[in-house]
Amino acid sequence: MTFFRRQALAADLARKILEVSPTSAASSGLFLAAPRRTGKSTFLREDLRPALEQEGALVVYADLWEDRRADPGDTIVSAVRQELGRHEGVITRLARAAGMDKVELGGVSFSLDRVGLGEGISLSIALAALSDEAKQPIALVIDEAQHAIVSEKGNDALFALKAARDELNSSRHHGLRIVATGSNRDKLAMLRSGRDQAFMGAPLISFPSLGMDYVQWFCDRVNLGARLDPVAVHALFQRAAFRPELLGAAADTLRFEFGLAPEDVAPRFAQAIEEQIVEYDREQLRVVHSLTPPQAAVLRVMAARGATFAPFEGATLEAYNAVLKATLAEEDAKIDVSGAQQALSALQDKALVWRAARGVYALEETGLATLMAEAGMLDVVPK
Numbered sequence: 001m002t003f004f005r006r007q008a009l010a011a012d013l014a015r016k017i018l019e020v021s022p023t024s025a026a027s028s029g030l031f032l033a034a035p036r037r038t039g040k041s042t043f044l045r046e047d048l049r050p051a052l053e054q055e056g057a058l059v060v061y062a063d064l065w066e067d068r069r070a071d072p073g074d075t076i077v078s079a080v081r082q083e084l085g086r087h088e089g090v091i092t093r094l095a096r097a098a099g100m101d102k103v104e105l106g107g108v109s110f111s112l113d114r115v116g117l118g119e120g121i122s123l124s125i126a127l128a129a130l131s132d133e134a135k136q137p138i139a140l141v142i143d144e145a146q147h148a149i150v151s152e153k154g155n156d157a158l159f160a161l162k163a164a165r166d167e168l169n170s171s172r173h174h175g176l177r178i179v180a181t182g183s184n185r186d187k188l189a190m191l192r193s194g195r196d197q198a199f200m201g202a203p204l205i206s207f208p209s210l211g212m213d214y215v216q217w218f219c220d221r222v223n224l225g226a227r228l229d230p231v232a233v234h235a236l237f238q239r240a241a242f243r244p245e246l247l248g249a250a251a252d253t254l255r256f257e258f259g260l261a262p263e264d265v266a267p268r269f270a271q272a273i274e275e276q277i278v279e280y281d282r283e284q285l286r287v288v289h290s291l292t293p294p295q296a297a298v299l300r301v302m303a304a305r306g307a308t309f310a311p312f313e314g315a316t317l318e319a320y321n322a323v324l325k326a327t328l329a330e331e332d333a334k335i336d337v338s339g340a341q342q343a344l345s346a347l348q349d350k351a352l353v354w355r356a357a358r359g360v361y362a363l364e365e366t367g368l369a370t371l372m373a374e375a376g377m378l379d380v381v382p383k
């Protein structure tokens with residue numbers, strides 16, 4: 001698999017992340033937000049990680065979505081443990097700190113299981129030992145960080161990281177920078193403010209989508225029997241909400257259309273992109289159409305209300321029931337608090353809805369609200 005490399009962007013970000021500036025709050029971490037499927041994870045893995053290493057950082061990477069069923073707190077802890085395991089000297093340090101004089105390597109020895117949240121060796125101590133041993137600043141990269149606040153353990157991990165950051169950024173150590181990404185600004189914002197303020201004040205920036213240079217790269221390689229005009233393809237890429245996969249999928253369709261005349265390649269490519277967009281949207285709405293009436297009613301109200309959605313307030317319950325009445329022939333169907341609770345948890349299981357541990361709900365994919373609105377599905381929701 002080849003990717004378009006964004007080395008200049010990565011180098012620039014890496015320097016800014018690691019810079020010790022007396023005036024900026026950057027040492028409290030950095031948040032990068034961009035919609036789904038626009039290349040965040042690819043950038044972190046292929047470009048940012050090597051750039052941070054190039055700048056002298058030790059990179060620890062945790063993807064909170066790799067295994068969606070794993071508790072995000074555990075994922076963060078195990079990413080840290082894995083890195084500790086690569087440094088024998090750190091294990092010796094930690095074993096001493098835990099009161100063991102001798103570390104028997106290979107035999108019964110200090111176990112990394114002791115590193116974690118709560119009992120034993122805190123993330124702060126572990127990361128400080130790691131940084132001291134390596135004599136490098138640590139860059140902890142957390143992909144899909146908004147997932148951290150769906151569980152208590154995830155929240156605990158964030159607070160532990162805040163403590164670790166304060167400790168490592170003191171003059172005794174080499175520094176800890178936390179870089180977090182996510183597809184939803186509102187959710188990421190919750191990590192920086194309010195009660196989940198583990199990263200209060202950390203800058204949140206929009207991660208730039210792939211641009212003309214990527215489109216140029218794509219056009220140079222796509223090889224469909226006729227040259228595609230990058231300017232035209234860029235306009236299509238924009239229509240496709242900057243998702244590289246849609247360009248790739250459109251190209252693949254054309255590749256298997258035999259006997260396509262060279263002059264037909266460009267218009268056919270444009271058409272294939274439109275088809276991909278329609279198909280993608282239809283796929284998302286298909287899930288919505290398979291919901292039970294109460295689930296659909298709750299989802300519609302949530303989509304219509306956006307950030308002001310208050311799931312169990314009287315007015316919201318009334319709205320659910322108004323929608324239910326409008327969409328269902330049965331007169332006596334009714335959604336009460338526990339019905340709403342059930343519907344929300346079913347929507348969560350279907351990965352349509354996201355819930356923070358403190359009970360705030362939001363759509364998993366904000367684009368879904370737009371799609372539902374365009375399909376007229378929100379018209380029945382009372383204002």
Ligand SMILES: Nc1ncnc2c1ncn2[C@@H]1O[C@H](COP(=O)(O)OP(=O)(O)O)[C@@H](O)[C@H]1O
Nearest residue numbers: 003004035036037038039040041042043244245
């Ligand atoms: N720089 C790139 N060059 C080519 N393809 C890319 C690039 N970045 C992302 N893609 C493709 O786009 C898709 C989505 O990328 P991903 O990094 O998973 O997005 P995100 O993490 O924002 O959801 C992947 O299939 C990936 O191969």
Ligand SMILES: [Mg+2]
Nearest residue numbers: 040041042143
């Ligand atoms: Mg990703």
